[in-house]
Amino acid sequence: MINFSLEGKIALVTGASYGIGFAIATAYAEAGATIVFNDINQTLVDKGIAAYKELGINAHGYVCDVTNEEAVNKLVAHITEEVGVIDILVNNAGIIKRIPMHEMSAAEFRQVIDIDLNGPFIVSKAVIPHMIKKGHGKIINICSMMSELGRETVSAYAAAKGGLKMLTKNICSEYGEYNIQCNGLGPGYIATPQTAPLREKQPDGSRHPFDSFIIAKTPAARWGTPEDLAGPAVFLASEASNFVNGHILYVDGGILAYIGKQP
Secondary structure: OOOOOOOOOEEEEEOOOOHHHHHHHHHHHHOOOEEEEEEOOHHHHHHHHHHHHHOOOOOEEEEOOOOOHHHHHHHHHHHHHHOOOOOEEEEOOOOOOOOOHHHOOHHHHHHHHHHHHHHHHHHHHHHHHHHHHHOOEEEEEEOOHHHOOOOOOOHHHHHHHHHHHHHHHHHHHHHHHHOEEEEEEEEOOEOOHHHHHHHOOOOOOOOOHHHHHHHHHOOOOOOEOHHHHHHHHHHHHOHHHOOOOOOEEEEOOOHHHOOOOOO
16 A cells, blocks of 8 residues: 555654745645754744644744754754654755846855755755664755756856755765655745735736746646645655655646747
């Protein structure tokens, strides 16, 4: 029988106070997992805990900067002591800076790389020894279509997400023999509060230009929802994916498969 259950598993989802991370953690809770998450400050952690409670989920929230190796090591030790050994890690925390490359400072570029690529390295490095000792583990990196494609103003983000794709494959290569599966989940354009301004109707009632662009480029002819990520995320965290390793699962409505309509 195919086992999609996460009953008895402990899942750490970084940056999961809201948005895609929150949706994935909620799906994991519904599948039976105990949820642990972090965010960059107490205000966001409190907001996350309250949002989980509204859904009847008793999540454990901690303040931690994923770019701070010492803080991450303390976080993992604290979770291990208070909740248990982490079975599932989702490296979700990330930022994007939309700045033309020739206008972007090296400091801004480094900040994106630090959070979106170094962060997953640091957190994965902290949990892997515990997973080896336990004899199993699932690491899911939140990649992006920018792991495959370039686009104006996102040079740092694309560089980080391209690097994260290869880090995913290398974790698979290095730790697969320990029954650790590391895969990537690549969301397409997802309708969240953060993208809401890009979907607002124009004063004349027409679509926002970016909204029209995404609809035209997506065979599904719509934006994705956080719920669209739930099934794929649960699959990659469950025993159903025990022989899936080093794979990037794009949940994009078909954008990466489509060249677009002829003008």
